[in-house]
Amino acid sequence: MILTDKRILLIISGGIAAYKSLDLVRRLRERGAVVIPIMTKAAEEFVTLLAVGALAAHKVHTDLFSRDDEVDVGHIRLARDCDLVLVAPATADLMAKMANGLANDLASTVLLATERPVLMAPAMNPKMWSNPAVSRNASQLLIDGVHFVGPMRGEMAEGGEAGTGRMAEPLDIVAEVEALLDTAPKPLAGKRAIVTSGPTHEPIDPVRYIANRSSGTQGHAIAAALVKSGADVTLVSGPVTLADPRGVKVIHVERAEEMRDAVLASLPADIAVMVAAVADWRVATRSDEKIKKSADGSVPSLEFTENPDILKTVGHHEKRPKLVIGFAAETNDVETNATAKLNRKGADLIVANDVSPETGIMGGKRNRVAIISRDSVDRWPDLSKDEVADRLVTLIAEKLAGA
Ligand code: C5P
Numbered sequence: 001m002i003l004t005d006k007r008i009l010l011i012i013s014g015g016i017a018a019y020k021s022l023d024l025v026r027r028l029r030e031r032g033a034v035v036i037p038i039m040t041k042a043a044e045e046f047v048t049l050l051a052v053g054a055l056a057a058h059k060v061h062t063d064l065f066s067r068d069d070e071v072d073v074g075h076i077r078l079a080r081d082c083d084l085v086l087v088a089p090a091t092a093d094l095m096a097k098m099a100n101g102l103a104n105d106l107a108s109t110v111l112l113a114t115e116r117p118v119l120m121a122p123a124m125n126p127k128m129w130s131n132p133a134v135s136r137n138a139s140q141l142l143i144d145g146v147h148f149v150g151p152m153r154g155e156m157a158e159g160g161e162a163g164t165g166r167m168a169e170p171l172d173i174v175a176e177v178e179a180l181l182d183t184a185p186k187p188l189a190g191k192r193a194i195v196t197s198g199p200t201h202e203p204i205d206p207v208r209y210i211a212n213r214s215s216g217t218q219g220h221a222i223a224a225a226l227v228k229s230g231a232d233v234t235l236v237s238g239p240v241t242l243a244d245p246r247g248v249k250v251i252h253v254e255r256a257e258e259m260r261d262a263v264l265a266s267l268p269a270d271i272a273v274m275v276a277a278v279a280d281w282r283v284a285t286r287s288d289e290k291i292k293k294s295a296d297g298s299v300p301s302l303e304f305t306e307n308p309d310i311l312k313t314v315g316h317h318e319k320r321p322k323l324v325i326g327f328a329a330e331t332n333d334v335e336t337n338a339t340a341k342l343n344r345k346g347a348d349l350i351v352a353n354d355v356s357p358e359t360g361i362m363g364g365k366r367n368r369v370a371i372i373s374r375d376s377v378d379r380w381p382d383l384s385k386d387e388v389a390d391r392l393v394t395l396i397a398e399k400l401a402g403a
Contacts, residue, residue, distance in 0.1 A: 002178045004032035009082040009116075011107045012052065014042020017089040017123035017167035022047060024088055024170040025055040031174065036082060037061070040094070040107050061106055075106055079113035084181060087111070089123035089167045092134050098146070099137035117180050119147045121173050126163025149176040175246050186230025187397035192269040193231045194321070195223040196276035196310060198238035200256045204302065205287040212277035216240035218327075218367060219275030221389035223248045229393050231271065236262040238276055256282065256307035263310055267319040271396055274311040274326050282307050315346025323399055324348050325392075328372075329355040338372045348399070349373050351392065371395065 008028055012021045025035050035056040039049065044062070053060045061078060079085075087094060087107075094107060098118075103109040111118065120141065128134055129151060142148070150168030168176075197219020201209040216237060223235040224245040233248045236259055244250040251262040256278045263272075281304035291300055311326045326347040328338040331354065338352035350372045367388045371378040380391065 001032050002182050002184075003028065003174075005034065006032070006084070006181055007034045007036060007082040008177065009036050009038065009078060009085045009110065009114075010056075011038045011040070011085065011087045011090075011094070011110065012043040012047065013040045013087065013089060013091040013094040013107060014045055015089040015091050015123045015167075016046060018043050018046040020167055020170055021088050022051055022055055024173055025052065027170045027174045028177070029056070031178075033177075034058070036078065038078070038107050038110060040105060042091070042093075063106060075109045076113055078106075079110045080115070082114075082116055084177060085111065085114050085116055085118045086121070086173070086177060087118065088121035088173055090120040092122075092124050092128050092131075092137075095120065095122065095134065095137045095141060099140040099144075117147060118145075119149060119173075119176060119180060121149050121168050122151045122165075123167035124151070124165050126165040129163075129165040147176070147180060149173050179247075184228070187401070188226060188271075188393070189230035191231045191271060191400065193223075193226045193233045193271040193273065194263055194266045194269045194314075195219055195226065195233060195235045195273045196237075196259060196263060196278070197223065197235060198240040198242075199277045200238045200259055200279045200307075201254045202256065202279045202282040202307070203254075203286045204283050205289065205291045207290050210279060210281075210283070211239075212279055214238070214240075214277035216242050217365070218385045218388065219273075220245055221385045222273050222275060222392060225386070225389035225393040226271070226273075226396075229397060234266045234269075236266070236276070238278075256310070260308045260310045260313060263314060264317075267314075267317065267321070269321045270323065270400065272311075272314050272321045272324045273392075273396075274314065274324075276310070277329065278310060279307055281305065309345065311347060312345040320346070323396060325396070326350050328352040331355060335370055335372060335377055338370070342372060342374065349395075351388075 012018050028035050036058055037052050037056045037060045039060055039062050049060045097108040098111045103112045151164055152166045153164050154166045155162050198216035199212040199214040201211045203209045220242050223233050226233045227247040235248045236251045253259045253262055284303040284305040315324045324347045326345055328341050328350050330337045334352045334354050338350040342350045351369050352372055353369045367385050368382045369380050
């Protein structure tokens with residue numbers, strides 16, 4: 001975990017959004033970070049020292065001239081003894097002080113003294129955020145190398161007004177902190193990847209559809225792992241209940257034809273990983289109205305037509321990505337079928353898995369796969385779907401590097 005034992009100096013300044021900073025403290029600590037809080041005088045009007053201190057399990061610093069801390073020049077130690085300074089919420093006042101180099105309280109003095117990355121999550125009334133003085137200060141801070149997360153559009157906590165000024169949500173702030181402190185190598189930086197995930201739904205009429213069993217867990221995990229390695233990822237997802245992975249461009253589709261169109265529109269790319277359980281057939285003529293039950297007990301018959309094979313289309317496309325990877329979910333003769341699929345679909349690798357009901361792979365958290373290339377079969381042990389994703393991305397990076 002990126003934040004394990006990382007020291008985050010959290011400056012809480014005085015805005016109503018300070019209530020969200022309590023949750024922010026928890027989210028940071030859940031990820032292993034040590035949170036050292038500083039509160040401005042105005043912040044104490046919105047949240048209590050006791051609440052912040054208890055959640056952080058750390059002393060809350062407030063005074064520039066503290067008898068306890070000044071023996072070793074407390075503000076300099078605070079500014080130096082951390083991995084990142086996070087200001088959440090950042091008020092217009094504190095931004096103005098920092099942009100102009102003012103240092104008349106502990107928060108502003110620490111901001112002037114620190115050499116660590118500074119991340120600000122501004123929160124203020126939309127009228128204030130759009131004021132030219134605030135824009136000027138924000139631009140100056142950007143030039144000075146300060147990072148920003150938000151503010152977002154939406155309702156203000158004080159009610160009534162909507163506009164840009166809401167503080168970013170705690171989890172989005174945490175994601176930004178993680179991105180700034182992430183020193184992991186990025187072997188796929190500058191590479192574009194397209195991933196398909198989830199099932200497709202093929203409508204019979206406006207209320208009924210046929211579909212495959214697929215939760216999207218493996219495809220979404222691969223999209224997230226590709227982003228972690230620095231790739232620019234487009235995820236084309238069928239209907240799933242999963243949240244969109246962070247940092248991924250997600251295109252939501254229902255039908256196979258929509259999925260194909262979204263994938264082709266996302267080319268060119270360096271990598272394509274087709275994980276979706278695409279329905280092989282769709283209903284030839286779907287009804288615009290709900291098909292009624294007939295009084296005499298006769299049942300409708302459905303005629304099917306073949307869906308486009310997205311993997312095969314991409315595998316033989318003039319803009320074919322350098323690396324095309326397919327999945328083969330089989331219930332029998334897994335490896336033989338996967339090898340045949342490799343050639344038929346023009347893929348470089350097929351990730352084969354046994355989805356017989358007794359394996360529990362469909363909809364489960366674990367997976368056991370074999371990686372099939374033209375000249376080898378590599379059987380991986382039983383792993384979590386996240387581990388399969390990480391390993392696959394390592395393999396992708398090796399293949400693209402020509403290893
Ligand atoms: O032929 P089969 O459905 O077993 O092939 C599975 C692989 O092909 C998966 O990678 C799946 O995402 C892809 N596929 C596709 N379009 C289809 C059917 C399968 O992209 N219509």
